[in-house]
Amino acid sequence: MKTNNTKPSVTHLKTEEKILSAAHTEFCEKGLDSARMESIAKRAGVNKALLHYYFRSKEKLFEVTIKNVVSELWNDVSHRLSSYSKETDLRALINAIVSAYITTFEAHPELPRVIIRETMQNSPILHEAIDNIFSSMSIAPETIFSIYNKELKRGGIKNIEIFHFMMNLMGMCAITFVIQPVAESIATKKWSGIVYNKDFYSQRIKAITDMACDGIFVKK
Numbered sequence: 001m002k003t004n005n006t007k008p009s010v011t012h013l014k015t016e017e018k019i020l021s022a023a024h025t026e027f028c029e030k031g032l033d034s035a036r037m038e039s040i041a042k043r044a045g046v047n048k049a050l051l052h053y054y055f056r057s058k059e060k061l062f063e064v065t066i067k068n069v070v071s072e073l074w075n076d077v078s079h080r081l082s083s084y085s086k087e088t089d090l091r092a093l094i095n096a097i098v099s100a101y102i103t104t105f106e107a108h109p110e111l112p113r114v115i116i117r118e119t120m121q122n123s124p125i126l127h128e129a130i131d132n133i134f135s136s137m138s139i140a141p142e143t144i145f146s147i148y149n150k151e152l153k154r155g156g157i158k159n160i161e162i163f164h165f166m167m168n169l170m171g172m173c174a175i176t177f178v179i180q181p182v183a184e185s186i187a188t189k190k191w192s193g194i195v196y197n198k199d200f201y202s203q204r205i206k207a208i209t210d211m212a213c214d215g216i217f218v219k220k
Contacts, residue, residue, distance in 0.1 A: 015044075020064065022036075023062070032059070035058065037061075042088070067129040073108070076100075085143070086150075090147050098169065102205050112177050119178055144166065155218065160215075
């Protein structure tokens with residue numbers, strides 16, 4: 001990205017925002033290899049030379065875009081969980097985590113697809129982005145583990161590996177959007193009452209929360 005010691009002008013910032021917005025759309029749709037700078041320039045309404053002036057290369061533009069995507073996801077989720085602490089009830093926390101992910105993905109359904117694509121390619125850019133934001137999350141993994149361990153000592157939950165539990169939880173949230181085109185097609189043919197809308201997302205939050213709680217809490 002082009003930098004200097006002077007304060008960027010409003011025009012400069014608006015141009016950069018337009019480029020990043022266009023790049024976000026292009027990379028989300030096509031990934032790094034298939035994305036084209038010409039296409040990004042056309043989406044942004046600028047010439048190709050201006051893209052290189054601001055970001056030097058497609059790879060640099062992709063790096064900035066992916067970091068923005070990951071930050072956008074985690075900042076949104078973190079904000080939605082900001083009111084929870086180590087004193088939070090585990091069941092309430094599970095519901096809050098599921099709700100935060102589903103609500104965030106509902107607003108940005110392309111995010112899980114982008115992250116999965118980059119994960120499959122073992123992207124160093126993705127690893128760096130995740131490392132940078134984990135330390136700034138309002139509710140850190142340690143807080144979740146602390147709540148889990150407190151409930152475990154009380155004998156209210158099964159002694160399971162919390163890491164696997166969290167992976168299952170996030171996976172169930174993400175898959176809702178990753179397979180959306182297929183799910184909608186199947187639902188249209190087999191379950192006519194199922195439509196991807198606000199009611200459906202509320203049902204998903206409850207279904208995932210109930211399944212997760214049934215799997216971890218001791219039945220009395």
